[in-house]
Amino acid sequence: MHFLVRKQTGRGSAEALETEYEGNRLTLGGAEGAMVQLPGLPGVVEITPKGADGASLRARGFRFELDGREVSKADLQQGVALELPGHRLELIAPPAGFDLALRLEATATAAVNYGGALELEQVIWSRRRSSWLLALLVLVLCLVVPAVVLFEPELGARLRSLPLPDDGMWSSGPLVAAHRTTGIGDDCQACHTEPFKMVQDEACLVCHREVNEHVDVTVHPAQHFSGERCASCHREHNEPQALVRRDRGLCVDCHAQPADWPDAEGMEAVSGFTEAAHPEFRLALLTPRGPGGVHGWQVDRVRALPETQRERSNLKFTHAVHMDVDKVQDKLSSEGLECASCHTLKDDGEHFEPVTMDAHCRSCHGLNFDSFEPELELPHGDLRAATVAMEAHFIREFTDPVLRQERAAKKPRRVPGKRDAAGSCEGSGLECGRREAMSEAGFQFAETGCVTCHEVTETGMQSIHDRWYVEPIKVTGDWYPHSSFDHSSHLSLAREQGRNVCETCHDASASDQAADILIPGRENCLGCHADNERVSAVDCVSCHVYHEAGATPALQARGHDTAYEPAGSGGE
Amino acid sequence: MRTGMLNWRNYRYGKWALLLGLFSIALYVSQGASPAQPPNGGTWQGYVLGTIGALLILWLSVLGVRKRSYSSSAGTVQGWTSAHIYLGSVLLAVATLHCAAQFGWNVHTLAYVLMCLVIFSGFYGLYVYVHLPDRVASNIVDRDRAAWLEELGKLDQRIRDVAAGSDAQLQGMVLSALELTRLGGNLFQQLRANDRSLVQEPGGGKPVSNAEQSVLIETLSRRIPDARKQSEAETLSELLSLFGRRQVILHLLRRDIRLKGLLKLWLYFHVPLTFALLAALLVHILSVFIYW
Known part of the structure; x- marks a missing residue:
């Protein structure tokens, strides 16, 4: 389509500039894409021919006044002028070869209008508006949304599983690796059970059930430890991480001044690891x-x-x-x-x-007791079993006619330091057996054998089973x-x-x-590890632990709250 | 250079800020290098530094209120501004010592970052307040913008009148140059001050750049020697001088828009970021105690 635009120029004179355009429709406006440049027009006007000598007009980006109403569309007829901001527009009869002709006249006064705002305030959000927006954005995203986990745990769990802001953004620092696990690392409330309340010991003891207190609270005055929470020493979310205290203060804060702890019997002053600062080992x-x-x-x-x-x-x-x-x-x-x-x-x-005797001594210090049967050995560690074994063996040897005959014919194997057992005997099997057993027992308990390693006491009693007492070894x-x-x-x-x-x-x-x-003793360790040696200095916790093995279990001492009992377990 | 707010009362608040900074450093150092509790906002020193920082932020925000209460007798605005600058600067140290330079993807670091943005936008504001007013004044030479615009308006009217006496081709060009002159615009156009003016050259086609009215001035000066009549030459000469003046005024106005824009722009960051910071500060304090 071909369009003709006649711009009236000058002041009221009939002079005009005519320009030709071609396209599907005619566009007018201040934007750079508009075919007819009309600075000062707040948007773009599109004009499309309609009917024989009419056209429809559509305004984009602004509305204009027509018959007292704000409109964005209008029909144009020849001879009827339309007032747009700054311009008057009128259809005229198109000359031959044109589909549409338009007359334009500037109506703006001499006031300068160059199509752009001259003040910053006109083109930027007001400070008040962006202040509100930013502040509300921060409040909603960082407080309101994450706070859902405090009131709606189920919704909170879903929140955490989605890439939405959750209470994780309230974390003041990274957790230690061991706590960065499912159920703890992703759930702040695993430890922070109550809002505005410091982390309670019960939260720690849910998992750390085996931990002991520092002392046996039935022996030592427990009140000294009652105010200390687990988290008093074990501080999470720190950088650098300091969950486990290894510093000297952990010990010497109390142990340097035993006078402050009159209840603590035998406590000696420790302030470091030197001859002066650490007592002799106990x-x-x-x-x-x-x-x-x-x-x-x-x-x-x-x-x-x-x-x-x-x-x-x-x-x-x-x-x-x-x-x-x-x-x-x-x-x-x-x-x-x-x-x-x-x-x-x-x-x-x-x-x-x-x-042990069996593992380490017996290979040299064998307990064989009959030189006729050197492979036979006494049992170790049970006095009664040993005497019974000797008695039973010799009675059998002399009671069974075949054995007695064989024994009489055999030559005993002589072993240095061992007694030569009797090969034959006058008397009944029982008598001979008992006599031989008693002789061997006397030898074992008093001369060589048991007495090599053990302290043996002779009781003076007659019975082979009671005559000797072997003192136990510890x-x-x-x-x-x-x-x-x-x-x-x-x-x-x-x-x-x-x-x-x-x-x-x-x-x-x-x-x-x-x-x-x-x-x-202490001297030996101080040679390398004394604080002033600078060779290989150690901390208190290199040798000592706070949670002593013999101390009261923390779960017992700290009044275990049953609310923390994992589902299904029956308590302590 | 306008440095009145910096050396106000012989750097009184600069000295205060210096003292506060030294106090904060001493407090930080007193945390020691204990492996049991590394320095951070959770030690008592950390709490003290945090409280000082929070109170500073609140007080610094009140400058906006004080500026608007013209009848207030609570110190001069200049004194307040001086204190605002120095105490705002030292806040950077107080807050960094409070957090022991530990950062993460959390709301606490968000508050810190917002605070830094506010402070650095303030530094930029200080820079423009010190340097730009002189440039604005020397650019606009004893007249305000409205006066220059008024002259431009009269100039344009005169051009229309004069151009009416020339041929249609030149008239079309002149009028299009007037109509397609661009001044101001959106934020970036205001600040870049690029001349985006256009002119419609004879023979149709897309309008071409007429930055600094150069196309018009060149066309007019080229045509003067070719003028066939005395009156035509006079018309062309007058148009040339009018466009020369127009070029000067438009250039000056563009610079004025740019400089005034730069003078004001930083506040559009400084103030909204301050409110975001106040919100983040609230969340920071609350959240630290919610999950104590």
Whole structure:
């Protein structure tokens, strides 16, 4: 279609500028895409021919006044002028070759209008409006929406599963890796059970059921610990992470001034790890109750140098002999014994498996009791079983005619240090058997055999079963129960010490009595680990723990709230 | 340079801010390097720094109220502004020490970031307040914008009158240059002050750029030597001088729009961000205690 636009120019004169346009419709306006540029028009006007000599007009982006009403559409007729903002518009008869002709006249006065706002306020949201919007946005997204989890837990759970703002945005810092787990890491209320209330111990104890208090509250005054929450020490959401305190203050805040704790018996001042700042270690000495430990053993804590103390284990033994290669050799390799020949480290890296007769001694110290049958050995560890076994064996040997005959004909195998048993006997089988058993028992309990390692007391009674009492042996398994130690990490000393690495601290080769205490004292540790050594300084918690193994379980001490009981469990 | 609000009463508030900054650093350092509790907003020092920061934010926000209460006798606005600048700057240190520079994707860091945006937009505002007023004044030379616009209006009317005496082709060009002159516009057009004026050249086609009225001035000056009549030459000369003047005024107005825009624009960030910050601060404080 072809359009003709006649613009009236000048002031009231009949002069005009005519411009031709081509297209589906004629567009007028201030925007850059408009065919006819009409600065000052707030939007765009589209004119489409309609009928023989009419046209329809449509305004986009603004409305104009027609017959006293605000409209955006109008029909144009020839000879009828339409007033648009700043312009008068009128259809005129199109000359030949044109589909539509339009006359335009500017009606705006001399006031300058260059199609653009000159003030910032006209083109930007007011400060009040954007202030409200931003503040409300922050409140809704960061407070109102996340707060749903406080009031509607189910809705809150769904919120957390969706990429929507939830209470996770209230977190003040990352959790430690162990807490970043399902059910805790994604649920703030797993720990923060009540709004505006600090995290309660019950929340911790839901999972940490095995944790102990610091002390046995039945022995120590518990009130000193009652005000301390788990979270008083275990602070979450920290950077850097500090969930577990390893600092000296954890211990010395209280232990530096024992005078402040009059109830704490035996507490000595500790302010660090030097000779001045840390007391001598306290040995756990086993003391037999009753003669020979007949009523068991009790642990006495003695703060003293180990070399000044004696272990009362009832054992007869000497490390010096066993470690002398000229005196004792391994049966298979014929080489001297090593520490590890008898001592096996437990999985905890600190303690050792008990040394037992069967595993470690019997291969050399066999309990054979009849030189005619040297492969037969007495049972160990049960006095009655041993005497019964001897008696039964010899009675059988002399009562059964076939056995008695064979025995009389056999030559006994002579073993140095062992008694030669009788091959024949005058008398009944019972008499002979009992006599031989008693002879052998006397030898075993009083000369060689049991008496090699055990303290044996003769009671003076007649019966073979009651005549001797073998004192039980109790070897200390844990010399320092309130501290921990890692043997494996100290094996790095082997680089310098080689196979004698154990003897760096335990002078076993020089020990010729079982009662020697070979456990090192404070001095030995201070050599490397004293605060002022700067070689390998340690924290209190390198050797000690706060939640002592022998202390009261926290679940018991802190008044376990049944509300925290996991569903289905029946309580403590 | 207008630095009255900086050196007000011999830098009184600068000194206050310095003291507050030093106090905050001392407080932060007193937290020590305990492995049991690293420095952050949760120690008592952290709470104190946080309280100072929150009170500062509230007080700094009140400047907007004080500015509007013309009858207030609570200090001069200049004094308030000076304090606003210095205490606002030191807030950056107070808040950073409060949080021990620990950040994350949470509402607490949001509050911090909003605070930084407010403060840095304030720094920009300070820069423009110090440097731009002189440039505005030297640009607009003793007249206000309305006076320049009035002259431009008269100029355009005169151009229309004069152009009526020229041929239709030139008249069309002149009138289109008047009509297609662009001044101001949307935010970016106001601030960039690019001349987007157009002119419709004879022979139809799309209007072409008439930045700084150059097409018109060039056309007119080219045609003067070719004028066949004395009157035509006079008309052309007058049009040329009118367009020259028009070029000057339009250029000046564009600069004025740009400079005034820059003077005001930062407040459109500073103020709404302040309200967002106040909201985030509220959420920060509430949320910390909801999940204590």
